[in-house]
Amino acid sequence: MLEINHIDVFYGDLQALWDVSMAIDEGKIVALVGSNGAGKSTLMLSISGLIKPKTGSICFEGIRLDKLPAHRRVEQGISMVPEGRRLFSQMTVLENLEVGASVRTARKARFDTLKWIYGLFPILSERKKQSAGTLSGGEQQMLAIGRVLMSQPRLLLIDEMSLGLSPLLVQEISRVIEDINQSRKLTILVVEQDVQLALSLADRGYIIENGRIVGQGEAGELLCSEQVKEAYLGMGLPGKVK
Amino acid sequence: MNAVIQTVLIGIAVGALYGLVALGFGLIMGVMKFVNIAHGSFIIVGGYIAYWLFTLLGIDPYLSIPAVMLVMFAMGLILYRLLFSPLLKYPRAEMRLDKSLLITFGVTWILDNTVTLLWTPDTRSVVTSYTGSTIDILGAKLGLTGLAGLILAVLVAVALHVILTRTYFGKHVRAATEDSGAASLSGVNVQGTYLMSCGIAAALAGVAGVVIVSSYSIAPSGGLDWLLTGMVVIVLAGEGNIAFILPAGLVLGLVQSISTLFVSPAYQQPIALIIFILVLMFKPKGLFASRG
Amino acid sequence: MPVNWKKLSLLGLILALLIVLPLVMDLGSNVMNVMVTLFIYIILSQSWNLIGGYTGQVNLGIVAFFGVSTMVTHFLWKAGVPIYLAITAGSLSSVVLAAVIGLPTLRLRGMYFAVGTLALAQAAQTIVGNIFTRTISMPGSFSKDYSLTPRYYLGLTLVVIAMLVVYAVARSKAGLAMVAIRDDEQAAQVTGVKVFKYKVIALLISAVLAGLAGGLYAYVRLSFWQISIVFSPAWTFDALMAVVIGGGGTLFGPVIGSIFLVVLSEIFANTLGQAHLIVFGFIFILVVLLLPQGLVGGADVVRPWVVRTRRSGQQATEA
Numbered sequence: 001m002l003e004i005n006h007i008d009v010f011y012g013d014l015q016a017l018w019d020v021s022m023a024i025d026e027g028k029i030v031a032l033v034g035s036n037g038a039g040k041s042t043l044m045l046s047i048s049g050l051i052k053p054k055t056g057s058i059c060f061e062g063i064r065l066d067k068l069p070a071h072r073r074v075e076q077g078i079s080m081v082p083e084g085r086r087l088f089s090q091m092t093v094l095e096n097l098e099v100g101a102s103v104r105t106a107r108k109a110r111f112d113t114l115k116w117i118y119g120l121f122p123i124l125s126e127r128k129k130q131s132a133g134t135l136s137g138g139e140q141q142m143l144a145i146g147r148v149l150m151s152q153p154r155l156l157l158i159d160e161m162s163l164g165l166s167p168l169l170v171q172e173i174s175r176v177i178e179d180i181n182q183s184r185k186l187t188i189l190v191v192e193q194d195v196q197l198a199l200s201l202a203d204r205g206y207i208i209e210n211g212r213i214v215g216q217g218e219a220g221e222l223l224c225s226e227q228v229k230e231a232y233l234g235m236g237l238p239g240k241v242k
Numbered sequence: 243m244n245a246v247i248q249t250v251l252i253g254i255a256v257g258a259l260y261g262l263v264a265l266g267f268g269l270i271m272g273v274m275k276f277v278n279i280a281h282g283s284f285i286i287v288g289g290y291i292a293y294w295l296f297t298l299l300g301i302d303p304y305l306s307i308p309a310v311m312l313v314m315f316a317m318g319l320i321l322y323r324l325l326f327s328p329l330l331k332y333p334r335a336e337m338r339l340d341k342s343l344l345i346t347f348g349v350t351w352i353l354d355n356t357v358t359l360l361w362t363p364d365t366r367s368v369v370t371s372y373t374g375s376t377i378d379i380l381g382a383k384l385g386l387t388g389l390a391g392l393i394l395a396v397l398v399a400v401a402l403h404v405i406l407t408r409t410y411f412g413k414h415v416r417a418a419t420e421d422s423g424a425a426s427l428s429g430v431n432v433q434g435t436y437l438m439s440c441g442i443a444a445a446l447a448g449v450a451g452v453v454i455v456s457s458y459s460i461a462p463s464g465g466l467d468w469l470l471t472g473m474v475v476i477v478l479a480g481e482g483n484i485a486f487i488l489p490a491g492l493v494l495g496l497v498q499s500i501s502t503l504f505v506s507p508a509y510q511q512p513i514a515l516i517i518f519i520l521v522l523m524f525k526p527k528g529l530f531a532s533r534g
Numbered sequence: 535m536p537v538n539w540k541k542l543s544l545l546g547l548i549l550a551l552l553i554v555l556p557l558v559m560d561l562g563s564n565v566m567n568v569m570v571t572l573f574i575y576i577i578l579s580q581s582w583n584l585i586g587g588y589t590g591q592v593n594l595g596i597v598a599f600f601g602v603s604t605m606v607t608h609f610l611w612k613a614g615v616p617i618y619l620a621i622t623a624g625s626l627s628s629v630v631l632a633a634v635i636g637l638p639t640l641r642l643r644g645m646y647f648a649v650g651t652l653a654l655a656q657a658a659q660t661i662v663g664n665i666f667t668r669t670i671s672m673p674g675s676f677s678k679d680y681s682l683t684p685r686y687y688l689g690l691t692l693v694v695i696a697m698l699v700v701y702a703v704a705r706s707k708a709g710l711a712m713v714a715i716r717d718d719e720q721a722a723q724v725t726g727v728k729v730f731k732y733k734v735i736a737l738l739i740s741a742v743l744a745g746l747a748g749g750l751y752a753y754v755r756l757s758f759w760q761i762s763i764v765f766s767p768a769w770t771f772d773a774l775m776a777v778v779i780g781g782g783g784t785l786f787g788p789v790i791g792s793i794f795l796v797v798l799s800e801i802f803a804n805t806l807g808q809a810h811l812i813v814f815g816f817i818f819i820l821v822v823l824l825l826p827q828g829l830v831g832g833a834d835v836v837r838p839w840v841v842r843t844r845r846s847g848q849q850a851t852e853a
Contacts, residue, residue: 048427049426050423050426050427069426069433070423070426070427071426071427071428071429071430071431071432074427074428074429075429079427079429080427082423082424082427086421086423086424086427087424088416088417088420088421088424088425089420090416090420091413091416091417091420095413095416098410098413099413099414099417099425099428099430100428100429101429102410102414102428102429102430103429106429107410147428148427148428151428151429
């Protein structure tokens, strides 16, 4: 469904990604893991369109995304929950959700989509007139995901899902992710620092380090691989000495 | 007592106009973070168009508002398309601001000199059958044109508020204002939103120009003075707070008007200036900023 | 530091020409007038160059420093003070004004500084216009002996002084700080540059230069039908234009820009009249958008092309 072919991404003169390639099949959950500053967010920003790669191409269902600005990619069906959520804190919960449905087709269907989202996250319905800035961390994450779902995406990108959330909330959100993947056949790409979480959630995984893809495979296999165990699993589990 | 009511009335009428003047400027600044130094010139051009329609075709300035708004809207679109959108390639906000300062200074130059060429440096005003008429309110007199300006300013402010809160376009504007990247990710065509906002801001300048040419007078050099007034209002309202612009204008108008009870009217502009600097130094987020 | 002898001797030659030429031939009052006007513009644009080009603070009210000096110089000179002292006093008054205005306004962020300075200059124009409503002129004794020659040489001297000042500042620690502030104020702050201090220094020196230009103007122009024109934003715009078109943050940018401005004014004013100002506005905008380094930087843009064509020309002849 999504093909990333040998992209190089620069911030000005600084290169952040080297020859990155990736393939995501429809209906799957794919995890992208790596340590801080490895380039995960850069890759996400490139897919969603806020950054353009210098070389290489990104294809979504055969359509090249290169010339499309971010909002057009949303029309195509790619939507991202950005790192740090980036909610419109001066606007209400409902307004945030409404803005998420800016794309014309999504706008028409927004009442039904809203019902679905209130079903997934009942707390959002309770707080719908509150301004987004007053929500708790977990509620904000739910709103961020809800806002993205309003655009009726076919490929969902989530950048740092678990950041700042309690383990309980993380579990709940993971459940929701799995649910929408199953029920709506949504393809999902998750970027996570918590390797254990990401690989247990996903079907497939990619490992990125220093701007390069250094590993890929079935999530289960990756989780058991020596590479991942050595490099990452000391981080995810409390009390484990690395 | 009558003198006080008179002063208050004048202050309200003038203040409403100040708010109207500042709305267009504040819209561009709040939404796109560009500074449009040419805003004052846009106002004057709007006034000249109304003047021209009046002298040529005898159309009452207030009736020509739709035409003026249309022409100014188009000018705003052109301003954005040709001059502002190239600036978006600079990622840093400071650089965009500096460039927009320079470019719009150039636009001011072009517009002011064009207007001087077409209409000479003389001051112009539209004098109609009702120009000098007043109505009585609570024993004091309010000019009809002042009343019209007040009504228009309130109408425009309300219309803007409704657009910003009830329409999808308005939500796009507010979203793009807060976080243009996140707005893009939500499917908002941020550039298109900016384009429309520029057009609207210019149209608002046009309305202000019509009120000014019929209540006072316009001259090619007047643009900068109105720009500065608008800036003082923006500073009082707090940057980005479009809702507070009209109230801030009223405050400024009232303060200036009341000051005439104590000092000569010639000092009104320096007073506005002093307020400007004081507020910037002590309450940089605006008079109405209660949150920390 | 290695001295560029070729450049230095070229400059020396130009300077020598400028000094000697009026002595050996009668250039005519028209040309002399243009030269003196050019000198005023060069000095004023160097003034803006320092605060705007090097330090990156867009000062839209620089005319205030110019006008104040013109007035002080005029009245002191009228009162019998020798012109050199009068101009010096004029420049000092500009510095005082800069200190008074500068300290509050420099604390303001970019846009507010720009509009604040604009506002203050406008206020100055209004106040001066209200106080001095009648024509101001010199007594007949001054206009009787009027000759452009001393004005030319004084102007030339002041230009040299202005260039030396900018040269010295640009090479100094202060100059480095100013450029750092222009390029990234936050980064400069974080790396320990005392941002406010250097902004003030830039503004004060800029005021001195503007004051020199203003004083020269008072020497050149003896009577003013409306004194408030010396506070007209047109002066600011011209200085800005000269710097932006020529190239800000360079030593010769303002010179090139001023020459461009004055020469084009002369050419266009006769054919286009008022409209020539409009044309300048368009040129200004085009330069801001397309040639951010101005004409001086434009040389860098053009050079690769020139090299390419020369090389291909050589190949064609060799083949």
